[in-house]
Structure formats: C-alpha cells, structure tokens
Amino acid sequence: MRKPAILLIAALAVTACGGGGEAASPSAPAGSASAPAAKSLDGVKIEIAAKWTGDEQANFEKVLTAFEAKTGADVIYASTGEDTGAYLGPRIEGGTPPDVAVLPQPGLVQQYADQNALKPLSAGVQKQIDDNYTPYWKELGSANGQVYGVLVKAAHKSMIWYRTAAFEDAGAAEATTWDDLIGKTAQTLADAGTPPFSLCGASGWTLTDLFENVYLSSAGPENYDKLAKHEIPWTDPSVTTALTKMAQIFGKPDFVLGGASGALQTDFPTCVTQVYGQKKAAMVIEADFVASSATQSGAVIGEDAKIMPFPTVGDTAPVVLGGDVAVALKDTPGAMALLEFMASKEGGEIWAKTPGYLSPNRNVSPDNYPSELTKQLAQTIISAGESVRYDMSDLAPSAFGGTDGKGEWKHLQDFLRDPADIKGTQEKLEADAAKSYKE
Numbered sequence: 001m002r003k004p005a006i007l008l009i010a011a012l013a014v015t016a017c018g019g020g021g022e023a024a025s026p027s028a029p030a031g032s033a034s035a036p037a038a039k040s041l042d043g044v045k046i047e048i049a050a051k052w053t054g055d056e057q058a059n060f061e062k063v064l065t066a067f068e069a070k071t072g073a074d075v076i077y078a079s080t081g082e083d084t085g086a087y088l089g090p091r092i093e094g095g096t097p098p099d100v101a102v103l104p105q106p107g108l109v110q111q112y113a114d115q116n117a118l119k120p121l122s123a124g125v126q127k128q129i130d131d132n133y134t135p136y137w138k139e140l141g142s143a144n145g146q147v148y149g150v151l152v153k154a155a156h157k158s159m160i161w162y163r164t165a166a167f168e169d170a171g172a173a174e175a176t177t178w179d180d181l182i183g184k185t186a187q188t189l190a191d192a193g194t195p196p197f198s199l200c201g202a203s204g205w206t207l208t209d210l211f212e213n214v215y216l217s218s219a220g221p222e223n224y225d226k227l228a229k230h231e232i233p234w235t236d237p238s239v240t241t242a243l244t245k246m247a248q249i250f251g252k253p254d255f256v257l258g259g260a261s262g263a264l265q266t267d268f269p270t271c272v273t274q275v276y277g278q279k280k281a282a283m284v285i286e287a288d289f290v291a292s293s294a295t296q297s298g299a300v301i302g303e304d305a306k307i308m309p310f311p312t313v314g315d316t317a318p319v320v321l322g323g324d325v326a327v328a329l330k331d332t333p334g335a336m337a338l339l340e341f342m343a344s345k346e347g348g349e350i351w352a353k354t355p356g357y358l359s360p361n362r363n364v365s366p367d368n369y370p371s372e373l374t375k376q377l378a379q380t381i382i383s384a385g386e387s388v389r390y391d392m393s394d395l396a397p398s399a400f401g402g403t404d405g406k407g408e409w410k411h412l413q414d415f416l417r418d419p420a421d422i423k424g425t426q427e428k429l430e431a432d433a434a435k436s437y438k439e
Contacts, residue, residue: 034131035344035345035346036124036128036337036340036341036344036346039071039333039337040071040072041071041072041073041333041334041337042072042073043072043074044071044072044073044074044333044334045073045074045075045076045334046073046074046075046076046099046100046332046334046335046338047075047076047077047078047098047099047100048064048075048076048077048078048098048099048100048101048102048326048338049077049078049079049080049084049087049088049098049100049101049102050077050078050079050080050101050102050324051079051080051081051082051084051102051104051324052079052102053079053081055355055356056356057077057079059351059354059355059356059357060077060351061077062350062351062354063341063342063347063350063351064077066341066347066350067337067338067341067347070341071337071341073334073337073338075338078098080101084101084102084103084104084108085108088101088112088329092112092115092117092329097117097329097330098329098330099328099329099330099332099334099335099338100326100327100328100329100330100335100338100339101326101327101329102152102153102324102325102326102327103149103324103325103326103327104324105325105394105395105402106140106141106149106151106325106390106394106395107394107395107396107397107398108325109140109141109142109143109148109149109325109327110143110144112148112327113143113144113146113148114143114144117329118143118148118149118327118328118329119148119327119328119329119330119331119335120146120147120148120331121147121148121149121150121328121336121339122336122339122340124336124337124340125147125150125336125339125340125343126138126147128150128340128343128344129141129147129150129343131345131363132343132344132345132348132361132362132363132364133150133151133343133360133361133362134362134385134386134388135386136386136388136389137150137151137360140325140390141325141327148327148328149325149326149327150325150326150339150342150343151323151324151325151326151360152323152324152325152326152342152343152359152360153323153324153351153357153358153359153360154321154322154323154358154359154360154381155287155288155289155321155322155323155358156287156288156319156321156358156377156380156381157209157212157213157286157287157288157320157321157322157391158213158309158310158318158319158320158380159285159286159287159288159307159308159309159310159377160181160283160284160285160307160308160309160310160311161272161275161283161284161285161286161290161294161305161306161307162174162275162282162283162284162305162306162307162308163275163276163279163281163282163283163299163304163305164303164304164305164306165279165304166189166194166279166281166282167189167282169192169194170188170189170191170192170194170282171188171192172184172185172188172189172192172282173185173188174308175308175311176308176309176311176312177311177312177313178214178217178245178311178312178313180311181311182248182249186249186255186283189282189283190252190254190255194281194282195254195255195256195257195258195280195281195282196255196256196281196282196283197249197255197256197257197281197282197283197284197285198256198257198263198266198271198272198274198275198280198281198283198284199249199256199257199263199266199271199284199285199416200263200266200267200268200269200270200271200272200284200286201260201263201264201265201266201413201416202263202264202265202266202267203267203268204404204405204408204409204410204412204413205268205393205402205409206268206271206285206286207409207412207413207415207416208391208392208393208401208408208409208412209285209286209287209320209391209393210246210285211242211243211246211392211408211412212224212318212320212389212391212392212393213285213310213313213318213320214242214245214246214313214318215227215238215239215242215392216316216318216319216320216387216389217310217311217312217313217314217315217316217317217318218238218241218242218245218313218314219238219239219241219242219314220314220315220316221316221386221387221389223236223238224389224392225389227239227392228389228392228395228396229395230396230433230434230437233430233433233434234426234429234430234433235426235427235430239426239429240422240423240426242313243415243419243422243425243426244422245313246415246419247415247419247420247422250415250416250419251419251420257274257280257281260416260417260419261417263416264413264416264417268286269290269292269293271284271286272284272286272290272293272294272297273293273296273297275294275297276293276294276297276298276299276304276305277296277297277298285310287322288358288373288377290305291305291373301371301373302372302373307373309380316387317380317384317387318389319380319381319384319387319388319389320388320389320390320391320392321360321381321388321389321390321391322390322391322394323360323390326339326342326343343361344361345361345363345364348361348363348364349364349365349368352364352368352369352374352378353368353369353370354370355370355371355374357374358374358377358378358381359378359381360381360388362381362382362385364378366378366379366382393408393409396408396433396436396437397436397437397439399432399435399436399439400432400433400435400436400437406432407429407432407433407436408429408432408433411425411428411429411432412425414428
C-alpha cells in the first residue's frame with residue numbers, strides 16, 4: 001500500500017468528536033438492501049487474504065465468524081503483509097491463489113484482471129453492490145466491462161485536524177469555506193504567533209491528498225474523474241485553479257511551520273507530533289488515521305484533538321476516500337458467498353461495531369459505529385452520495401501517483417518549494433502523466 005495502513009485506533013470507541021459540534025443521530029437512507037440468503041456451506045473451506053494484522057485482523061475476523069455461523073463454512077484468514085502484490089503474485093503464478101483477496105488499491109483490480117487472475121462476481125454479489133453502493137463504487141471495482149471487486153473498507157481523507165488549545169488561545173474558529181480557512185482561521189492563528197499548518201511535505205502522498213480535496217471541491221466530480229483517467233491534461237485551467245488555492249498556503253511562510261524547507265523535511269506522522277506533541281502548530285491536513293499519532297502524542301480525541309470537514313473550495317463539499325477492494329481469485333460458491341456477505345448491509349454492520357472501521361456501504365447506518373467521530377465521518381460519506389470519490393493518486397499508474405521522488409509526489413513537493421511556478425508545475429505534471437498513462 002502506498003500510504004500508511006494506520007486506521008482509527010481503539011481509543012475512538014470511547015471518545016467523542018468535537019469538531020463542528022455533536023453529530024445528529026442520522027440513519028442511512030432507506031434502500032432496497034436485503035440480507036444475502038443463508039447458504040449451506042458445511043465443511044467448505046474458504047481462504048481469504050488481506051493485509052490486516054493485530055486489532056484490525058481481530059475485528060475483521062468477527063465478520064468472518066458471523067459468516068461461518070450463518071453458512072457452516074470454515075474460513076481461513078491469511079495476512080499478506082503490507083506488500084499485497086509480493087504475496088499474491090507467486091501464489092497466482094503457482095496456481096494456488098486464495099479464494100478471496102482484499103486489494104489495497106483499485107488499480108490492482110485492473111492489473112489482476114489483465115492477468116486473467118480474477119473471477120467476475122456472481123449475480124448475488126452484484127445485487128448487494130447495486131443495493132448498497134453508488135454506481136461509482138461498482139465502476140471502481142470493474143475492469144474490461146466485468147465487475148470484479150467490492151469496496152469493503154474506507155479511509156476518510158477529507159478533514160482537517162486541529163489543536164483545541166491553539167484555537168482557543170488565538171480566538172480562531174472552524175472554517176466551512178476555503179476563503180474563511182485562509183482569510184480568517186489561518187490568519188488569526190498566524191497573527192497570534194502560532195503557525196497554522198504543519199505540513200508533511202517529506203511524505204509526498206500527503207500533498208496529493210491536499211490537491212485531491214481542493215480539486216474535487218473546485219472542479220467537481222466529473223472533472224475529477226476525467227483527470228484521474230487522464231482524459232483532460234494537467235495543464236487544464238481547472239488544475240490551475242486548484243494549485244492557485246494551494247499556493248495561498250504554500251506561499252505564506254508564516255502559515256507553514258518551518259516554512260517550505262521545514263515542511264519538506266517533515267514526514268508523516270512527524271507533522272502530527274508537531275501539532276499535538278510539540279504543540280508548535282495548530283492544524284494538520286490529513287485523514288482519519290491521524291487519530292493514532294495524535295493519541296500517541298498524548299492528545300484526547302474529541303477534546304485536545306478535533307476535526308473540521310475539509311472546507312468547500314467550490315460548489316462541492318469534498319469527500320475523498322481510500323480503501324480496500326475484495327475480489328475473487330476462485331470461482332467457487334464459497335468465494336462468492338463470502339463476498340456477498342461482505343458486500344451486504346448485514347456484514348457491514350457487524351464490522352461497523354468495531355473500532356477503526358468505516359464502511360462505504362450507504363445502507364450501514366452511522367448508529368452502528370462505536371464513537372461520535374466515526375458516526376460523523378460515516379454520515380458525511382452517506383450525505384455526499386454520488387459526489388464521493390476515491391483517492392486520485394491511488395487510481396493513477398504507480399510511476400505517476402505513487403512513487404517517492406517521481407511524478408505527482410515530486411512535482412507537488414517542488415511546488416511547495418516554489419508556489420509561484422504554477423504553469424511550470426502543470427507542465428511537468430502533464431509530461432510525467434502522459435508518459436505514465438501511455439506505458
């Protein structure tokens with residue numbers, strides 16, 4: 001996986017979210033979701049491989065246990081470790097793949113489909129997808145006109161974490177729009193002597209996350225899809241607009257802890273430590289997994305560490321997700337039954353009751369989650385509906401969107417260093433994108 005496999009920690013099960021006030025107690029919209037029919041799979045062994053270990057594995061195994069109780073199947077879990085491809089490749093080549101695998105990027109769906117390693121999903125699995133997911137997620141799990149995958153776990157990337165004491169001391173308030181974030185919140189903090197942002201510039205993927213949120217909000221979902229597929233060039237005016245907005249942070253030394261040079265020497269999660277452990281800055285722009293590092297720094301989620309939704313830059317409230325896609329490597333009744341259960345409301349709600357999980361399934365009610373924070377994040381996914389989008393850099397060829405020192409990571413780091421060169425940045429992004437997508 002190109003980005004840390006760190007998710008919300010167990011502490012979130014008992015702490016409350018502060019950002020933006022307490023979430024209401026919303027429920028998922030009524031849908032036509034139905035539980036998959038119980039199938040008799042007595043004595044059938046099903047192997048599933050995924051990257052999760054420790055608490056994440058234990059939580060997922062609760063879903064598998066429920067499936068075993070319902071069907072009589074015997075499910076064997078195998079951990080791939082962080083390099084899913086290194087684990088699956090030899091097994092696929094040797095003709096001994098697991099029945100089901102969970103992939104950390106949708107791009108791997110296309111890769112394995114091109115190798116004829118995946119099996120099209122059964123009608124039963126596809127019904128659960130149609131009942132419980134937006135068409136965008138179905139397309140994301142498809143390749144060459146076939147549906148191969150279902151997104152089963154999400155990471156929420158559209159938020160800004162802040163240190164409560166820094167806001168209170170400066171008299172700063174949460175922002176709902178980008179203009180308020182820059183002109184009011186950040187400026188108030190800077191005027192009070194606290195650098196507003198700790199940027200993790202040494203970890204190039206964090207800059208792609210920032211770009212994706214700004215771009216989705218300012219350019220809209222349709223242009224986001226086009227840029228993700230390289231159907232419009234990186235020299236497009238919509239990219240100019242997004243980079244211009246980012247330059248409003250990058251171009252103000254008093255807005256960035258340590259200035260550009262300091263930010264480019266700060267990795268993730270050090271940028272989180274700078275906010276909550278060292279208390280040197282007020283905000284960090286990153287995903288739900290910031291909770292782990294914030295807690296390790298001694299912050300209490302919902303008290304010392306709060307979140308605000310990523311402010312709107314244009315007409316769209318951005319909701320960008322990462323996540324894991326489950327696919328079948330064997331066309332067996334057991335494999336399809338397990339995927340059908342994982343795609344269902346029933347399976348999602350079992351998983352949702354454990355800490356560290358967010359479901360992209362629109363029929364999994366936020367009421368199932370164990371903390372106010374996860375309830376709030378789950379509701380933003382549901383409320384965003386068709387506007388939710390997957391992390392763009394993880395959809396791109398790895399050479400462009402996921403390699404340290406190359407492509408998007410490098411050029412956005414260079415842009416942080418010289419935010420005045422918007423045109424040059426776009427030209428370099430486009431040159432590398434054109435080469436990578438062609439290859």
